[in-house]
Amino acid sequence: MTVNDDDRLARQFEAERGRLRAVAYRMLGSLAEADDAVQEAWFRLTRTDAEVQNLAGWLTTVVGRICLDMLRSRASRREDPLDTHVPDPVVDADPEYEALQADSVGLALLVVLDQLAPPERLAFVLHDMFGVPFDDIAPIVGRTSNTTAQLASRARRRVQGAAVPDADAARQRVVVDAFLAAARGGDFEGLLALLDPDVVLRADPGDPSAAALVRGAAAVARGAVMFSQLTPEAARPLVVNGVAGLVAVRDGQPTSLAAFTVRDGRIVEINILADPARLVGLPLG
Numbered sequence: 228m229t230v231n232d233d234d235r236l237a238r239q240f241e242a243e244r245g246r247l248r249a250v251a252y253r254m255l256g257s258l259a260e261a262d263d264a265v266q267e268a269w270f271r272l273t274r275t276d277a278e279v280q281n282l283a284g285w286l287t288t289v290v291g292r293i294c295l296d297m298l299r300s301r302a303s304r305r306e307d308p309l310d311t312h313v314p315d316p317v318v319d320a321d322p323e324y325e326a327l328q329a330d331s332v333g334l335a336l337l338v339v340l341d342q343l344a345p346p347e348r349l350a351f352v353l354h355d356m357f358g359v360p361f362d363d364i365a366p367i368v369g370r371t372s373n374t375t376a377q378l379a380s381r382a383r384r385r386v387q388g389a390a391v392p393d394a395d396a397a398r399q400r401v402v403v404d405a406f407l408a409a410a411r412g413g414d415f416e417g418l419l420a421l422l423d424p425d426v427v428l429r430a431d432p433g434d435p436s437a438a439a440l441v442r443g444a445a446a447v448a449r450g451a452v453m454f455s456q457l458t459p460e461a462a463r464p465l466v467v468n469g470v471a472g473l474v475a476v477r478d479g480q481p482t483s484l485a486a487f488t489v490r491d492g493r494i495v496e497i498n499i500l501a502d503p504a505r506l507v508g509l510p511l512g
Contacts, residue, residue: 254294256314311438351382410454433502
C-alpha cells in the first residue's frame, strides 16, 4: 500500500486508533501521553514516503518507538518517587473503557510496569500483551532478537509479582463495601479481617512530598480513617481498571479515587489518586 490516498488512509488509521491507544497506555500509564503518542504516529504516517505493506504492524512499531523515547525522556527528568506514583486510571464510565481494557490491565500491574527500564517495558508490552514478534521489536530497542527476548523475560519475572485480582467482580465489591463500612464505623478488627497481612496502600496526591506508601494490615487499618468520612452521598462505586473502586466527590467534582485489588477475599493493594490535575474531567457516568 502506498500512502497517497488521504481519506482512505485517515479511515484506516481511525480503525487502528483504539488499539494504538491501548498500546501507548500500557507503555506510558498516562492517558494524555498515550493520546500524544498516537497523534505523533499519525503525523509520521502522513509524512512517510515509504510503501507500507502492513499498516497495523507499522503503526504499532512506530507507537512503540515514540513511547520508548517518551519513557526515556521521563526517566531523565523525573523527580517523584516511582513507588508512590499511581498511573492514570481508566473507569467504566469512560466511553473508551472497553478498548483500553481489552486484556484488563490493572493499576497494580501498571505500577510494576513503571518500575521497569524502558526497553524492558517495551519488549514486554509489545510481545506479551500484543503479540509483536521479537524480530520486529529488536530494531526499536537496538538489540538482537535474543537479547530482546531476554528483556521481556526479565520484565515477565517482575510482572509476576503484581497483585492479581479475583475474577469475581461481585465478590470484589462485597469486600470493598465491607471495608468502607468498617472504616466508617471505626472497626479496627473488622478492617484487619478484610486486609491481607502484606497489603500495600499507595497514595498519590500529585505532590511528591505528600505521597504515601503504607505496608501491612495494621498500618493500613490505622490509616483507614481517610475513608471514614466517605458518606453514601460522597462515595460512588465504580470499576477502575477492571477492579472495584470508589470515587470521592465534593460539589460534583472528584477529589480522590481508590482502586482495590481483592484476592482470595482480602484486599492486597489499594491505589489512591488524589491529584486534582489528573482527576479533572474524570467521567463519573
